[in-house]
Amino acid sequence: MTRYCVIGAGAAGISALQQLREAGYDVDCYEQTDRVGGHWHTDYEALHLITSRDMTGFENFPMPAHYPHFPRRDQVRAYLESYAEHHGHYDIIRFNTSVDSVVPIATDGPAGSAGWTVTLDTGERIDYDGVLVANGHLWDQKVPTFPGTFAGKQLHSGSYRNTEDIDGDRVLVVGAGNSGCDLAVDAAQHRIDADIVIREGTYFQPKTYFGVPRQEVAWMGEFSADEQDLIARLLARVSIGEWKDYPGMPEPKFRTLAEGRTVVNDLLLYWLHHGRVSVVPGIERFEGSTVHFTDGTAREYGTILWATGFHASLPFLDESLLQRQRAVPLRFGAGVVPKGLEKLYFIGLAAPRGPQIPVYGVQAKLAIRMIALHEQAPDGYANVQGYLSTLQDGEDRVDIPSVIWNEQFADTERLLDAFTEARSIGASPSAEALV
Secondary structure: OOEEEEEOOOHHHHHHHHHHHHOOOEEEEEOOOOOOOHHHHOOOOOOEOOOOHHHOOEOOEOOOOOOOOOOEHHHHHHHHHHHHHHOOHHHOEEOOOOEEEEEEOOOOOOOOOOOEEEEEOOOOEEEEOEEEEOOOOOOEEOOOOOOOOEOOEEEEOOOOOOHHHOOOOEEEEEOOOHHHHHHHHHHHHOOOEEEEEOOOOOEEEOOEEOOEEHHHOHHHHHOOHHHHHHHHHHHHHHHHOOHHHOOOOOOOOOOOOOOOOEEEOOHHHHHHHOOOEEEEOOEEEEEEOEEEEOOOOEEEOOEEEEOOOEEOOOOOOOHHHOOEEOOEEOEEOOOOEEOOOOOEEEOOOOEEOOOOHHHHHHHHHHHHHHHHHHHHOOOOOOOHHHHHHOOOOOEOOOEEOHHHHHHHHHHHHHHHHHHHHHHHOOOOOOHHHHO
């Protein structure tokens, strides 16, 4: 009997667990903490979804109607817990159990083609026919280094909780993504002056158009992705202006939202206009409590908040098994299939812009389709990764424009259709199957 493993019980993990169960597979799930929900238990208190309540739920399990359009952290956490409880996940997940290693079972074929051995922190070693990795990519904090030493307090966004963590009356936020902007706004709203490092031009988008969440403006769906990109930029220009309207803001290098960085936050712009937040350039060096910037200016701070992202870490996998590019594992199949490895699937490592929770179920269903191809093969191995690797380029992005990820997903579905058709007529699934 085949059996599968899910690593992690965050939103991605419980979604993968449910999809496997609905498909009729036997599955074990391991979670190193004592709860479901992952980072939603530990994120900063000011966090709210940037996508709307009605677009961000699990399949057939909407968020409660009494939630606001953009639920706060504790509401999302409660929603994830209710999903797990509703589906009986608490009876399946092994809590307080870490996965120490995931090792391919020895075989003459490609790594993973015979399955994987999972070793737990209890010492148990269990063989699985496949592993779905959902350990998350928002926990291994990334902090850059600069010449000199900073004498004040330093804290990463992953450890920041609220403004009580800030020492002094001026804070420097490094990083201008959604989290960095949230932290600068949190400080400003508590009457703490904040500077935010913005080295590259960024497109800002409001959360709503005409008072309606961005994803729910019905008529936008009548336009192509490129047209929607243009309309969104025009609407933003009307409602919040452009980069040149905000002191110190650099000009975006790219023409479209899809090409460059996009931040869904107009409160930062509000506080820029009110003088509680200021934009500063890149850091050159530290000197005691003074930070020197690349434009020759300098300023003293009591605290630095690093909103500089996370490493895509997989501590239970030997790094020799992974092929990384720009520090991220290369993948095929819309970011689900790691290069060079069979029967291993990443759920949540590709994060197309927009609502995330629904994407996890789509990724898990794609993995299950590949699982079925393996199980239907005479020897239990169908060379799915090998096939995709000959026809797709490796992807190293975690944050990826949704239009690009949707194209990757559609291409993967098309290739798997061809793979299935070739096998049905007795042909060898390969690039020739598409001719």
